[in-house]
Amino acid sequence: ATLRFVVGALMMRLLLSEQTYGAVGLLRTLGMGPDQLQPLYAVMLAGMVCGMAVSAYTFGEKTIVLQIIASIVLIAIGGWIDHQSTRLSRPHDFVVSQFLLSFASAMFMGPLLMIGIMQALKHGPDHMITFMVLFAITQSLGGLLGPALLGTLQAERTQAYVQATSSHLDAGNPAVAQRLGQQQGALAGTVTDPQLRAAQGAAQLAQVVRREASVRAYNDVFTVIVALAMAFLAWSLYRVRRAAVEVRRTKAAAAATDPPGTAVA
Numbered sequence: 001a002t003l004r005f006v007v008g009a010l011m012m013r014l015l016l017s018e019q020t021y022g023a024v025g026l027l028r029t030l031g032m033g034p035d036q037l038q039p040l041y042a043v044m045l046a047g048m049v050c051g052m053a054v055s056a057y058t059f060g061e062k063t064i065v066l067q068i069i070a071s072i073v074l075i076a077i078g079g080w081i082d083h084q085s086t087r088l089s090r091p092h093d094f095v096v097s098q099f100l101l102s103f104a105s106a107m108f109m110g111p112l113l114m115i116g117i118m119q120a121l122k123h124g125p126d127h128m129i130t131f132m133v134l135f136a137i138t139q140s141l142g143g144l145l146g147p148a149l150l151g152t153l154q155a156e157r158t159q160a161y162v163q164a165t166s167s168h169l170d171a172g173n174p175a176v177a178q179r180l181g182q183q184q185g186a187l188a189g190t191v192t193d194p195q196l197r198a199a200q201g202a203a204q205l206a207q208v209v210r211r212e213a214s215v216r217a218y219n220d221v222f223t224v225i226v227a228l229a230m231a232f233l234a235w236s237l238y239r240v241r242r243a244a245v246e247v248r249r250t251k252a253a254a255a256a257t258d259p260p261g262t263a264v265a
Helices: 002-015 017-029 034-058 064-082 091-107 109-122 125-166 174-186 194-257
Strands: none
Touching (some): 017 125, 064 091, 109 125, 125 194
């Protein structure tokens, strides 16, 4: 039970890295600054407030598992919405997905704490210290591990896309030559040296290639988040199903061993 709690807590924090690293990182790559991101941050705050309100209103022993499952589903939906981003994506394109992710991040915290506390109390009050330490470690480690893993994936995929695209940038290709001509023509008014103008035009084209590769890499990150969320959802549903079967078996065994008339009484 302790290992399952650790895995679940780490996985939730890892999935929520889509918000802190994925969407915000993509927008910053596309040149969005703090001023442009403020409305999106306001949407995230609203999502967290709504998530806390719904979690508090529906919180109960019978609903804690449903709230965690709902949080996982919302994360998967948010990642699916974001995984088709382009270089033209702007903060308003992430409003729905980031609201859902903020809602999920606020809604799962209460049920996660309750599950951990219930598991600790089953073994005695002295296990509460172990639970608190585990909870703090999983949240801190997950907050660091998520961006690290997603950042590694994004960097690796960006490099792969840059190499794949650059291999097709042949100056003899009419489309490539036209693009280079456009880049050099835009610099004609400021750069008079033809060789320097050609070098700067090629450098700008390389920047465009890397930007497009970064966007595709972030889309891969969002796709991985969706896949992990679906796998985590399947595992959670399996655990819920298994727990329900064990409860029915326990009740059936207790009913079979009760003396005649006890069940009626």
